[in-house]
Amino acid sequence: MASILVLGGTSWLGGTVAARAVALGHEVTCLARGESGTVPDGARLVRADRADPAAYEALAGPVSWDLVVDVARQPGHVRGAIAALAHRATHWVFVSSCSVYARHDEPRADESATLLPALGADEATPEQYGEGKVACESAVAEGRAGAALIARSGLIVGHGDPTERFGYWPGRFAQAARDGGAVLVPDHPNQQVQWVDVGDLADWLVSAGLSGTTGTYNAVGAPVPLEHVLDAAARVAGFHGEVVRADGETLDRMGIQEFMGPRSLPLWLRDPEWQAFMDRSGAAATRAGLASRPLETTMSDALAWEEQLGTDRARSKAGLDRHDELDVIAAISAGSAQPVSERSISD
Template identity: 80%
Template sequence: MASILVLGGTSWLGGAVAARALALGHDVTCLARGESGQVPRGARLVRMDRTDPTAYAALPARDSWDLVVDLARQPGHVRGAVAALAGRSAHWAFVSSCSVYARHDEPGADESAALLPALVSDEAAPEQYGEGKVACEQAVLAARAGAALIARSGLIVGGGDPSDRFGYWPGRFAQAAQDGGAVLVPNHPDQSVQWVDVVDLARWLVTAGLSGTTGVHNAVGSAAPLEHVLDTAARVAGFSGEVVRADAETLGRMQVQEFMGPRSLPLWLRDPEWRAFMDRSGSAAAGAGLTSRPLEDTMADSLAWERTLGTARKRSKAGLDRGDELAVIESLAAQGLSIPD
């Protein structure tokens, strides 16, 4: 039984990491404010704010941890953690992001691609997410003399996903299967989509972390065409109705946005500078043991989560409200702008 400290553990991925470690029989402690939810049953919660300089003194007394898993986005939190714990842990895993890269137009780029400049301050604003993660990585690698696992995650998906980006599609196809209406999709079938299932990522962070895997890895699965992803979503949702396609120019005129946010079609990317945002090399992580569940299983988990939330709910994080979508489809038909399937 290993001793594992999760810096987080009450939010989505952190909870999945803690749950996986518990399922393997390990002793799990989570240090978090506890505002995002509960830790999995069996884990120990140390309720602390990581901006408090005494936060780590509240942890259970022990000489060392077998593994520390940190999911922070704020450089100050990471700098404080490594200052307090880097010398008291056998292994360290930090969850970073592929948002650290300076360019997203190079399909298949690996971990050697150029990075954004590291943020100097301790606190990253939302628009400084990538720069903040670079600073976090640097703090971990410096404190651990390079002996750490840096997992640059791609789009994390599956049950519990708070972003709505992946789950929108099985949820919308399921809703359309019930109401009998059409579904609007971007006419960009060959665009690459890349993801990592939260179940796979959590499992890998625990097993690779405990085994002593170090180095920087793009924690992503293989890229697939957007059309394949949407076809899978429709099949899992039991949808066999009409699909209405529209090109990027037409969607732009209809003020339908790309990728995420209000009035968007999730996962779709029209900007050529971002065409490889979901198309990076994951060979290093695969070589280190990261595996991918079948897409059908990931979609099924995403659909179950969507149904828990309510597929007819208002969409603010990503996607179109159903009524808005049907109005766009009607307008496209009236103007003769939809593309035959």
Template identity: 65%
Template sequence: MARVLVLGGTSWLGGRVARVAVEAGHDVTCLARGLSGPVPRGARLVRGDRDDEGVYAAELGRGAWDLVVDLARAPRHARGAVRTLGGAARAWVLVSSVSVYARHDEPGADESAQLLPALRADFAAPEQYGEGKAACEAAVTLARGPDALLVRAGLIVGSGDRSDRFGYWPGRFALAARDGGPVLVPRRRDRPVQWVHVDDLARWVVSAGLAGVTGFRNAVGPAVPLGAVLDTCAAVAGFTGELVPATDDALQSAGVQEFMGPHSLPLWLADPAWCSFMDRSGAAALRDGLTHRPLTEVVADAAAWETRLGPARTRKGAGLDRAEERSVIRRLR
């Protein structure tokens, strides 16, 4: 049994990390405000606001940790945690993001690619997410040198995902199969799409951390063509209706945004500067044991989650509402 501290543990990925560790028989503590939900059964919740660096002192008094997993996105949180607890942890994992990279137009780029400048502020605005994560990485590296695992996750998908970035498609095809209407899709089907399933990532974070894996790792699966993703989503949903392919220019002229946010078409990236955002090398993590489930299982899981949420709901994270999609289709025709 290992002593595992999850800095988080009540949100999506953090909760999965804590659950994986509990199911493996480890002694798990989660330090969080507790606002995102309960910790997994079998884990202990220590309530604390990480804006106050004093919250770590109590955990320091509990002795050494075999593994600390930090999911911080605020540089202040990452600095305070590793400065206070870093010396009492045998292994340290920071979950970072591929958003730390300065360029996204280099197909197959690995962990040696250029990074964004680290944010100097304590907290990152939404548009500074990459710079904030780069600052979190810098804080951990400064405190522990090479003795930490920094996991640069790609697009995280699976049950529990409320971003709509991947789940939009199985949800939309399911809705169209029910109402008999067409589905708007990008005409370009060859662009790469890349992801990591939340449960695959959580298991690897715990196992690799306890195994002593260190260094920088892109936690991404193999890149596959967008068309393969769309075809699989349609098949899982039982959709056999009409597709309305649209060129990049047509979508942009209709006011459709790329990838995420309001009025967007998820997974669609037309900007050449972002053409390889979902096409990075995950070879290093693969060598260290990260595994990826088949696309059909990923889509089936996302489809089941969409069913729970309701495919006809108003989209908040990404995607087009059904009425909005129909309006775009009419305009294109």
């Protein structure tokens, strides 16, 4: 049994890491405010706000950990953790992001690709997410003298996904299978899509961390054409109806965004400068033991989560509301697709 400290542990990835560690029989402590949720059964919660300089006093004492896992996005939080705890941990894992890279138009680029400049401030805005993660990586690398595992995660998907991007597709196909209507998809079949299942990532962070794996890795699976992802979503949802394909110009005229956000088609990327955002080399992580479950398994887990949330809910984080989608399909099918500002969207 190992002693593991998760800096977080009450939200999605951190909670999954804590749950997997508990399931493996480890002693798990989670340091968190406790406002995002509860820790998994079997884990101990230590309440603290990492924005408070005294946050780590709650962990005072001679206690050390076999592994610390940090999923923070704010440089100040990571710098504080390193200063307080780096000398009290045998192994250290920091979850970063592929958003640290300066370019996203280089297919299969590996970990040597150019990074964004590191953020000097302690707090990153959402627009500074990548620069903030670079600063976090630097703090970990310096504070641990290179003795850390830095996992640059790609698109994290699966059960519990709060972003609604991956799960939108099996959820929408399931909804359409019930109502008998068509589904709108981007006509960009060969665009690459890449992800990592939250369960696979959590398993690897714990196992690789405890085994002493160090270095920086793109924590991603193999890229797959968008068409294959959509086909898998339709299969697990039991959808056999009509699919309406729309090119980028048509979708742009209709006011439909790419990738995420309100009135979007998730996972679709039109901008040439972002075509390799989900097409990076994960070879190093694979050699280090990161395994990927079958697409259909991940898609089924995503569908179960969508069904739990309700597939007919309003879409604000990613995707189209169903009535909006059907209006768009009708306009496209009638050959009268107009900019969204020039047509009526039903309430």
